[in-house]
Every structure is written in structure tokens, then in C-alpha cells.
Amino acid sequence: MEDGNGGRIKDGDAAVAVMDRARPQTVQKSREIQPYGAIVKLSIALNEKVCASSVTNLNQLLADTMTLRDLYKKHHWQVSGPTFYALHLLFDKHFKEQSDLVDLLAERIQTLGGVSIAMAHDVAETSIIPRAPRGREEVPSQLSRLLHAHEIILEEARTMARQASKDGDEGTNDILVSNVVRTNELQVWFTSQHLVNEPVVCGD
Numbered sequence: 001m002e003d004g005n006g007g008r009i010k011d012g013d014a015a016v017a018v019m020d021r022a023r024p025q026t027v028q029k030s031r032e033i034q035p036y037g038a039i040v041k042l043s044i045a046l047n048e049k050v051c052a053s054s055v056t057n058l059n060q061l062l063a064d065t066m067t068l069r070d071l072y073k074k075h076h077w078q079v080s081g082p083t084f085y086a087l088h089l090l091f092d093k094h095f096k097e098q099s100d101l102v103d104l105l106a107e108r109i110q111t112l113g114g115v116s117i118a119m120a121h122d123v124a125e126t127s128i129i130p131r132a133p134r135g136r137e138e139v140p141s142q143l144s145r146l147l148h149a150h151e152i153i154l155e156e157a158r159t160m161a162r163q164a165s166k167d168g169d170e171g172t173n174d175i176l177v178s179n180v181v182r183t184n185e186l187q188v189w190f191t192s193q194h195l196v197n198e199p200v201v202c203g204d
């Protein structure tokens with residue numbers, strides 16, 4: 001068999017060479033190609049400073065949205081009591097909607113040339129939503145905790161939307177207003193109505 005350079009190689013060597021090509025290169029470690037916080041300029045007609053400012057804001061919002069998403073799943077699993085079924089389903093619906101927002105925000109960050117926060121340990125260090133206990137809580141505490149997280153997100157999303165609009169980053173402004181603010185406001189309504197102390201059987 002030819003070795004590709006006009007020489008002869010043994011059949012055994014050739015078999016090893018073929019096997020090497022087929023073998024998955026599983027243990028590889030390269031340098032980061034873009035550090036967290038750095039911006040790679042893309043052709044979206046926005047200057048780097050504007051992109052950097054939006055990316056910083058969006059990463060904060062992303063960390064908080066991931067935290068709220070996970071709070072919904074925690075409560076979906078740990079809810080109890082007479083409203084178990086309704087809340088079990090509602091919490092999972094909100095979890096899915098928050099998951100969609102997470103993807104939207106992360107991909108907006110990448111679109112702006114940034115690096116989106118991703119891993120749980122980085123999210124925990126970044127989020128400003130108060131840490132929840134590992135154990136189970138009563139339903140009123142679960143609901144209050146969710147509403148507090150929503151309010152933090154709504155406040156920062158509205159501030160960030162104004163900033164994005166001022167900077168001419170209307171794509172970011174649109175996501176913040178049309179998706180983040182509206183979804184969170186609607187979820188607040190659905191969640192908060194479970195804290196209205198209505199009689200169940202006999203009216204006043």
C-alpha cells in the first residue's frame with residue numbers, strides 16, 4: 001500500500017492510520033474564542049458601545065429570568081394543598097413561557113455580538129432575585145416569592161427597554177416590551193389571583 005508520498009507502508013500501519021481517522025477525538029480542550037463580556041462586532045448597523053450596553057443589561061435580565069423559570073419548576077414539583085392541581089399546571093405553563101423568554105434573551109445577546117450567561121453557577125452569582133430555600137414552602141409563600149421575582153424583572157426590563165430605545169437598539173427594546181414585559185405582567189395576573197381570599201363554598 002502507498003503511504004501517499006510514493007513509499008510503501010505495511011498493511012498493519014495502514015489499518016492503524018485508517019482507525020485513527022475513524023476514532024472520535026473526545027478529549028480536546030481549546031482556548032475560549034470569546035471571553036464573557038467581550039463584544040464581537042457583527043454587521044447589524046449598531047456600534048459596539050450600544051451592543052455592549054444592551055448585552056450587559058440583557059445578561060442581568062437573562063440571569064433573573066432563568067432564576068424565575070427555575071422557581072416555577074421548583075414550585076410545580078413542590079406545591080401542595082387543595083389548589084395543588086390548578087397550581088401544578090399553571091406553574092408548569094409559566095415555566096415553559098419563561099423558558100421561551102430565556103432562549104429569546106440569550107439569542108438576542110449572541111445577535112448583538114455578546115456572550116450569553118448560561119450555567120447555573122454563573123446565573124446564581126448574577127441574579128438579584130432572593131435565593132429560595134431548598135425545602136418546600138406553603139402555597140402563599142410560593143406565590144409571594146414568584147410575584148416578588150416578577151416585580152424585580154418587570155422593573156429592570158422597563159428601565160432596560162427605555163435605555164435600548166434611547167440608544168437606537170429597537171430590536172432589544174421590542175423583545176423587552178413585547179415579550180418580557182407583557183409575558184411577566186400576564187403571569188403576575190394569573191399568579192396573584194390565587195392570593196385573593198375568596199370564600200370557596202359560602203359567600204359573605
Ligand SMILES: [Fe+2]
Pocket residue numbers: 076092
Ligand atoms: Fe411535571
